[in-house]
Structure formats: C-alpha cells, structure tokens
Amino acid sequence: MTDGVFDRIALIGIGLIGSSIARDVKELGLAKEVVISTRSPETLRRAEELGLGTAYVASAAEAVRGADLVVVSVPVGASEEVARQIAPNLKPGAIITDVGSTKASVIAQMAPHMPQGVHFIPGHPLAGTEKSGPDAGFAGLFRGRWCIFTPLPDTDPQAMEKLKAFWTALGSRIDEMDPQHHDKVLAIVSHLPHIIAYNIVGTADDLETVTESEVIKYSASGFRDFTRLAASDPTMWRDVCLHNKDAILEMLARFSEDLAYLQRAIRWGEGDKLFDLFTRTRAVRRSIIEAGQDVDAPDFGRHALDAKK
Numbered sequence: 566m567t568d569g570v571f572d573r574i575a576l577i578g579i580g581l582i583g584s585s586i587a588r589d590v591k592e593l594g595l596a597k598e599v600v601i602s603t604r605s606p607e608t609l610r611r612a613e614e615l616g617l618g619t620a621y622v623a624s625a626a627e628a629v630r631g632a633d634l635v636v637v638s639v640p641v642g643a644s645e646e647v648a649r650q651i652a653p654n655l656k657p658g659a660i661i662t663d664v665g666s667t668k669a670s671v672i673a674q675m676a677p678h679m680p681q682g683v684h685f686i687p688g689h690p691l692a693g694t695e696k697s698g699p700d701a702g703f704a705g706l707f708r709g710r711w712c713i714f715t716p717l718p719d720t721d722p723q724a725m726e727k728l729k730a731f732w733t734a735l736g737s738r739i740d741e742m743d744p745q746h747h748d749k750v751l752a753i754v755s756h757l758p759h760i761i762a763y764n765i766v767g768t769a770d771d772l773e774t775v776t777e778s779e780v781i782k783y784s785a786s787g788f789r790d791f792t793r794l795a796a797s798d799p800t801m802w803r804d805v806c807l808h809n810k811d812a813i814l815e816m817l818a819r820f821s822e823d824l825a826y827l828q829r830a831i832r833w834g835e836g837d838k839l840f841d842l843f844t845r846t847r848a849v850r851r852s853i854i855e856a857g858q859d860v861d862a863p864d865f866g867r868h869a870l871d872a873k874k
C-alpha cells in the first residue's frame with residue numbers, strides 16, 4: 566500500500582474537520598472508498614450533495630464495517646457514544662483515530678470500548694476556523710499545521726507510522742506527546758483564548774452605557790478578532806471546557822493572577838511594569854513569526870507543497 570493510502574476509510578462526523586479530511590482524501594486519492602456517517606440526517610444528505618464520500622450511511626456502526634481507517638470527528642463529549650456504537654463492527658487490524666481538541670478525556674471515553682486487535686491512536690490537528698458543518702470545510706486546511714498524537718503506551722509502531730503517513734499526506738507536521746501534557750499546552754494556546762474571547766464579547770454585549778450598534782459600528786480590529794473566536798461552535802466549545810476542566814481552571818487561575826498584576830499597575834500608574842510586560846509579549850509574537858508559524862503569511866505551508874513535488 567502506498568504511504569498514507571487506505572482501501573476504505575470511515576469518517577464519523579462530517580463537520581468542518583471531517584469534511585476537510587474528506588476533501589483532501591478525494592483530492593489526493595488517499596482511499597478507494599470513503600464511507601461517511603454523521604448523527605443528523607440533514608448533514609448526511611448535505612455531505613452526499615457535496616460529494617464528500619463514496620457511501621453515506623445513517624449508522625456509525627454500519628459505516629465502520631470493513632474500514633481500514635476510522636476517523637472520529639465529533640464534539641469531544643460525544644466520543645464515548647461513538648466508541649460504544651462502532652466497537653462491535655471494527656475490523657481486526659483497523660486504525661481508529663480522532664481529532665478531538667482534548668485528549669485525556671477522549672482516551673478515557675474511547676479506549677475502554679476498543680476491542681483487542683484494533684489500533685486506537687488519538688490525534689489532534691491544530692487547524693480549524695470558527696465555522697462548523699460540512700460546508701465550512703476545505704481542502705488544504707491541514708497544510709503546514711501541526712497534528713499532535715497522544716499514543717497509548719502499547720501502540721503498534723507500524724500502525725503509528727501508517728497514520729503519520731496519512732496526516733503527512735494531508736500536509737501536516739507531526740508531533741507526539743502524552744495526553745496530560747497536550748491538554749495543558751492546548752489549555753493555554755487554544756482553550757483560554759477562546760474562553761477570553763467568549764467573555765470579552767459577552768461583557769461588551771452586557772454593557773448598559775454602550776449600545777450594541779456602537780459596538781458593531783466602532784469595533785476596532787482587536788475586538789473584531791475576539792468576535793471571530795467568540796463565534797465558534799457552542800457545542801464544540803462547551804464540550805472542550807467540560808472535558809479539559811482541570812487544565813483550563815489551572816490556566817485561568819494563573820491568568821487571573823496576572824490580570825490582577827496588570828490591573829494594579831494601571832491603577833497605580835506603574836508605567837515601567839506595563840512597558841516591560843508589553844515588550845516581553847511583543848517578543849513572543851516575533852518568535853512565532855521567526856519559527857515559521859505565522860499562518861497568515863502568504864507562503865505558510867509551502868514546505869508541505871514542496872514536499873509533494
């Protein structure tokens with residue numbers, strides 16, 4: 566079998582992430598058959614209209630029959646329900662993976678249901694947008710982006726290599742870490758920014774002395790960036806908050822302490838403290854750009870395209 570290519574892939578959940586994977590698989594010819602299943606009949610019909618797969622089935626249990634690779638792309642809170650449904654029909658030797666934004670909870674929900682002889686390898690592509698549903702996906706979403714795996718201690722190295730080859734074919738850079746560490750890192754770089762965005766937009770929406778039309782009319786680009794994040798899918802982000810509770814609360818506690826420091830510096834006119842912090846944070850931005858992680862740069866993800874030539 567060619568690197569990253571499977572005979573039959575089953576995609577469970579066909580929203581932003583599932584449909585982006587489907588589009589890449591089709592465009593790059595990574596599977597002979599792509600069987601799609603999702604909870605709502607309307608979404609399944611839409612996936613068929615968009616021609617995202619080769620077969621569309623209502624039941625997740627039926628969709629995974631004979632699949633060599635199963636990708637679960639549902640809100641993290643639905644992981645156990647899906648694992649329970651698909652477990653009896655998984656083909657021996659199949660690779661089961663997911664794309665959930667939290668990892669320890671997904672493992673706790675799914676691993677106990679996985680039968681002997683299948684390879685369950687949790688994953689998380691660090692790529693997405695504030696949009697959701699099958700129309701929001703697009704080919705190339707994962708190009709140049711990290712995909713983090715949090716393999717279980719007994720993971721079969723060959724299965725791991727096959728899954729890495731698949732994500733590499735989608736253009737991703739690959740990393741591995743343990744699930745608890747993943748959840749801490751993601752709490753600060755992804756979950757907190759979304760929570761802060763939901764909070765600031767909520768605060769603006771609650772103000773009595775500033776009207777909603779003024780917020781819309783005068784929104785500076787900083788505020789607008791927050792509204793993009795705060796427009797992210799409510800189900801997905803409710804589940805992230807509930808399923809990475811400990812790491813998020815730990816980071817929120819740190820954040821609140823640091824905010825109190827900033828608040829005090831403003832109250833007491835301590836300009837040096839403000840200047841020092843703002844200088845330090847400006848350097849973080851520079852480091853991101855120097856490390857080639859500026860996703861807005863026109864040549865971002867170029868290495869992935871070049872590698873395919």
Ligand SMILES: NC(=O)C1=CN([C@@H]2O[C@H](COP(=O)(O)OP(=O)(O)OC[C@H]3O[C@@H](n4cnc5c(N)ncnc54)[C@H](O)[C@@H]3O)[C@@H](O)[C@H]2O)C=CC1
Nearest residue numbers: 578579580581582604638639641643665666693694697698
């Ligand atoms: N949106 C983003 O930017 C990113 C999301 N993720 C993760 O990917 C996963 C999917 O997110 P999106 O594709 O953005 O969400 P989405 O809302 O666009 O799609 C979710 C899909 O799951 C289906 N679904 C929901 N409950 C189900 C169930 N019980 N059984 C079967 N299907 C079910 C829905 O019908 C829909 O097709 C989530 O776990 C999320 O944390 C990971 C990286 C980025």
Ligand SMILES: O=C(O)C(=O)Cc1ccc(O)cc1
Nearest residue numbers: 666690691692693694695755
């Ligand atoms: O839209 C954005 O800015 C994101 O940060 C997308 C995103 C959301 C959740 C993830 O687990 C990974 C990426």
